[in-house]
Amino acid sequence: MLKIEHLGIAVKNLDEAISTYEQLLNTPCYKTEAVESEGVNTAFFQTGESKIELLESTRPESPISKFIEKKGEGIHHIAFEVENIQAEMKRLAALGFTILNEHPKKGADNKLICFLHPKNTNGVLIELCQELTTS
Numbered sequence: 001m002l003k004i005e006h007l008g009i010a011v012k013n014l015d016e017a018i019s020t021y022e023q024l025l026n027t028p029c030y031k032t033e034a035v036e037s038e039g040v041n042t043a044f045f046q047t048g049e050s051k052i053e054l055l056e057s058t059r060p061e062s063p064i065s066k067f068i069e070k071k072g073e074g075i076h077h078i079a080f081e082v083e084n085i086q087a088e089m090k091r092l093a094a095l096g097f098t099i100l101n102e103h104p105k106k107g108a109d110n111k112l113i114c115f116l117h118p119k120n121t122n123g124v125l126i127e128l129c130q131e132l133t134t135s
């Protein structure tokens with residue numbers, strides 16, 4: 001794993017959270033993006049090498065809705081950047097980690113992503129992401 005690429009934070013109201021994090025980080029949100037397949041609106045901030053991803057649900061049955069219902073707002077996942085997501089998925093599956101996606105999928109911010117089940121990672125939802133090369 002190369003680095004912590006971003007932390008995902010589940011929020012109830014994206015606009016309010018964006019202005020809070022703009023004040024906190026003293027930097028403007030550089031991108032907002034809807035990920036229809038996940039039922040989320042996202043907003044990104046750059047903080048040095050890493051990013052903050054704010055996640056707001058767009059429908060009641062989305063994973064973010066369920067998360068907020070159960071645990072309230074807060075840190076939702078940690079994303080690690082990897083060089084080769086397929087290879088990492090294979091490596092971790094062989095070690096007994098539960099990969100929640102059979103194949104990497106297209107996530108926000110031009111990434112291929114997959115998630116690991118928190119039951120094998122001490123309660124933390126882990127995202128792997130690989131930058132899609134734009135050619």
Ligand code: ZN
Nearest residue numbers: 008053079127
């Ligand atoms: Zn993420």
